[in-house]
Amino acid sequence: MQSFLLLALILLSIGGYTLGRKRAVAVAGGHIRNLHSLPSFYGSYAALWCGLPALIVFAVWATLQPGIIIDLVVAGLPPELRDLPPDRLNLLVNDLKNLVSGNIVSSTPDPAMLAAADRYRNLQVIGNASLWVVVMTLAIAGVAYAWRAISPTLRARNRVERVVDLFLIASSTVAIFTTVGIVLSVVFESILFFRQVPITEFLFGLQWSPQTALRADQVGSSGAFGSVPLFAGTLLISGIAMVVAVPIGLMSALFLSEYATPKFRAVAKPALEILAGIPTVVYGFFAALTVAPLIREIGAAMGLHVASESALAAGLVMGIMIIPFVSSLSDDVINAVPQSMRDGSYALGATKSETIQRVLLPAALPGIVGSILLAVSRAIGETMIVVMAAGLSANLTANPLEAVTTVTVQIVTLLTGDQEFDSPKTLAAFALGLMLFVVTLILNIIALHVVRKYREQYE
């Protein structure tokens, strides 16, 4: 229905373009030279007048309509339903929507609901019909305006280019809005959370058990929201990952850039980078179904008790995932060290490994540190591997054979499944998200800064 309207609008705009073009040629008396701009600009001018205002109205209307209809329908409900508490009312509205779309509803609908559903449908029909009328009128009016405005002296090119400029500028601000959106959404919900749970408890508490009870009188209904075990778990798993990824990634990069023949490099480098392209869910599957049981068996053979969701398995696989990240970043950094450094060292009679260890690595150190920081931030924010292979219970331990949980795992468990939106449980997820965002942002800013300074040094 709405996509048809969009299609109609596009067709109208194309029509507007041809009309505008023809009109321009006509007013110029067939001599394009008389026109200020090329005829196609007049066409675009008309098309923009046709499509743009209509599209804006369409977008605003389509966003607002559902909310307005709901409000109207709720206002028309019998008072006993209308005065329900907000969360019950929400459920009711949900039922209503299901009723309208013809899905099965949990309980047999009562007449009031059925009436409301009818009303809802009616309003929808009315709304859509008026939307059609308004949008089409606007589009046609736009073309008409453009038709009248087109004259040889109209600076159509400048006008059209102005609109394109605006579009470009608007596009470039999307990135800013994304950041603002992220910050606002996590900060806003976190503030709600910190109203219910003191921020000090969240930051320094050693207990994490977000199970809120179904009934208020149940035991442990309050839950505990101390995030320290989560961050400890995250650090443990990321630490294991870095122990795997840094030596392997760094040595691979060194080998590829200093020792490997160009042929070997041409094959091995992209092959290694395949690891970076594999979706994390695949790593998670690999960790949970292959690596974790393997580690358990090896542990059992050595007489060790290994949890089936050990931090070691998740960390190990996460390390594998990060290898290409470390290696390609280090590769860039190592290649940025000027050849003259190597020459200087070789000319003194140093062997390759001496040159690497004593000149190259110290010279590249800031850059390597930067890339490792980026890798750490990647590990901390990684979700699927830990969701699938790490545990759910928040243990405060440094033993890699035990199960720990991480920030991202908790965000996922808290937010999947049906939850009311303003319980501390769901809000806690946003508070964790805020922490995650802040930590990774700081790491990234430091890392990018270090890497950039390092580059400048050799440019």
Place this chain on the structure above:
Amino acid sequence: MSTTAIETKVALDQALNLDTAPRKQSSVEVTDYNNRQTVGNITVDNPKMVCRGVNVYYGEKHAIKNVGLDIGANEVIAFIGPSGCGKSTFLRCLNRMNDTIPICRVTGQIRLDSDDIYDKSIDVVQLRARVGMVFQKPNPFPKSIYENVAYGPRIHGMVNDKAELDDLVRASLERAGLIKEVDKRMGEPGTSLSGGQQQRLCIARAIAVNPEVILMDEPCSALDPIATAKIEELIDELRENYTIIIVTHSMQQAARVSQRTAYFHLGDLIEVGDTDQIFTNPKHKLTEDYITGRFG
């Protein structure tokens, strides 16, 4: 000037192969019968390095063509010639720096004293310790001044303790004429020095391993005149202890610092001789053209 160059070289190579003892004199006397042959008497007393029939290829490109040259001990010899003539390439053959370039191939014979430096038995590590090199652009390591100079002795295990190393570093800096300027700032990074100081630091770094020969690849091209003058003065002092081969773009510099000069042109060694003679009375037309500034 009686035989052709090729005959002379062949005869000499045979003689060299038989005799591996250090020679007191080595000589190639060549004549000019076309543009492709070296002229000049390249006899030296007490030869340090002897090159015969050296060819260098970069992939398909023939960069150095059959060059024969003797370099005497404790002399400063300058390589001059227009850019791209192969003088730097030839210089880099002398301590096998061309090994680091995969497509580069070297044939012929280069001897350091009695050792054929391209022989399998020669370790490039050892060779480079004996033949040091200073580059066009100062390239101090991103380490402290002290560590820059200490680098060579450390990797070669030349010193037994810290005190010995201290002495060696100070002595090298002194020889490079840098000690007064850096005495109080040994811990500062090498890159904090000025360009000329950096270049002298690189010279100090090279002489810290006590090489026999020092190769200098346009060591002053990135420096201002005052710094250049200091380096030239230093080269003159170093001649006492080392054989110095310097590639330079500036004829004046060659005239100032070297005893002998070799002129390269498009991969050929055109003329070798005493610096005075080359600059006042070149035997070859190409050399003359270059000297008089007809091209370059």
Place this chain on the structure above:
Amino acid sequence: MNKPTPAAGAPAPLNRDIKTIVNAGLKRRHAAERHFRWYGLIAISLGLAFVVLMFANIIGKGYPAFWQTYIQVPIQFDAAVLDPDGKRDPQTLANADYAALVRAGMRQLFPNAQGRLELRALYGLVSSDAAHELHRRVLQTPALIGAEQELWLLASANVDTLVKGNIDRALDESERPIKDNQIEWVNKLQAAGKIEKQFNAILFSNGDSREPEQAGIRGALMGSFYTLLVTFLLSFPIGAATAVYLEEFAPKNRWTDLIEVNINNLAAVPSIVFGLLGLAVFINFFGLPRSAPLVGGLVLSLMTLPVIIIAGRAALTSVPPSIREAALGMGASKLQMVGHHVLPLAMPGMLTGSIIGMARALGESAPLLMIGMVAFIVDVPKSFMDPSTVLPVQIYLWSDLPERAFVERTSAAIMVLLAFMILMNGLAILLRKRFERRW
């Protein structure tokens, strides 16, 4: 041999013979060199071994899923059961007890089966989908009613697993999902040639299901398709426009610096945070439906934007300034210069970047979990608003299920996902090779 004469006051070490000194350490140093080289080689081999291991592991687990076990059962399309009043009324036909036909067929195969428990075990050999299959056939050709046919019916997941050799027959009966008598029947069927493996079309034609043998990835594939379509339609134009603006039009000031820093940082924000944004803004604030590809696409396009912008800018900077000067020199406006000359030349690079970004978006699952694309959805989505899931999330959902048949299917789904990713990356490489220009 010429010994350097020591300068005044130079210490002794300078006079020692460099040749002997270096020689003394050579052996040790070359050994260290070899070791170091070995460490490098080991590291890169380990890395490459992981690649091979993962692929081998997944392909090894997943390839059997492309075949599915079928049992040949004699089916009597009994008119009395299907259409007692003979009117061929679709309503009656739809509600008929097709399962009874399957059960009768099974009893016909093994008349000796007696008792409630044994019969249930017997009926358990074929999938519950068999009844639906019969229904579909009857609806297609109503003439079947009254006829008898030997039909290949979908075997249950347990039989499938057994036939593929993934159930240890030596285990105690109570410890395996399939009973002794069932194994015996399967053996008999195999001996009679009434069991065979066919290409698993169900995997590609069905949506999700609780029964492994009926579960397919079509729903997830369509969900991924709609999601990626939204992602591409949003992120490519916006990303390209941003790249063009920053590279060609933007003045160098604090604002554009801010945008640049912002883009670089967004590229490194954990994907799950984008999921939180989607949940808070698109679903809770704008009230868009949960689980919809539209929302998924919105979230993923915000995630992909930095990738496209960065690639786009790289493509634009690689167009030499001389082309811009030439266009401006001919009197083109700045926009014409970009539109006619710079953009067409940069387009392959931009597309390459976008395809790589799309491939990454295709593999992304964490943010989609946040916006509810993780529900159990049987129906194949038909629009941008239908609740749906995507391929990686489907993998995540299946990986949680304990049945061996689901492990197999998860691996198969991973293989399909990887195939798409390889396809997309291959396309990007091809595009780059084909249109790469060196200036």
